[in-house]
Amino acid sequence: DSSSDSARADGFAPVGTITDLDRQGQILNKEFDRGSILVIRNPSDPKNVNAVNPTCTHAGCTVSWDSDQKLFACPCHGSQFAPDGKVVQGPAEEPLTAYEAKLEGNIILAKK
Numbered sequence: 001d002s003s004s005d006s007a008r009a010d011g012f013a014p015v016g017t018i019t020d021l022d023r024q025g026q027i028l029n030k031e032f033d034r035g036s037i038l039v040i041r042n043p044s045d046p047k048n049v050n051a052v053n054p055t056c057t058h059a060g061c062t063v064s065w066d067s068d069q070k071l072f073a074c075p076c077h078g079s080q081f082a083p084d085g086k087v088v089q090g091p092a093e094e095p096l097t098a099y100e101a102k103l104e105g106n107i108i109l110a111k112k
């Protein structure tokens with residue numbers, strides 16, 4: 001496959017940098033695993049990151065990170081999800097898809 005995607009033997013691929021994460025508060029990468037990935041600092045363990053697919057499981061809107069409430073919030077019908085993707089408030093009933101993610105220096109890697 002001739003994509004420029006640099007997936008590695010261990011299945012992790014770069015999705016952004018810590019520099020950008022800290023500048024923006026969240027990183028949305030729309031070309032991950034044929035979908036989107038949204039990365040945040042783990043609120044309870046800020047040396048690590050959480051990564052989810054930001055597609056709301058209710059009706060497919062894109063959630064964003066609310067750093068005050070420490071929740072992913074959906075703009076369409078008000079669903080809220082915890083940093084690991086679990087439903088905090090409906091109408092969504094299924095969690096966001098979570099990705100395994102880790103840091104290598106300044107690079108954020110997530111597993112496809």
Ligand code: FES
Pocket residue numbers: 056057058059060061074075076077078079090091092
């Ligand atoms: Fe997210 Fe309905 S699409 S709450």
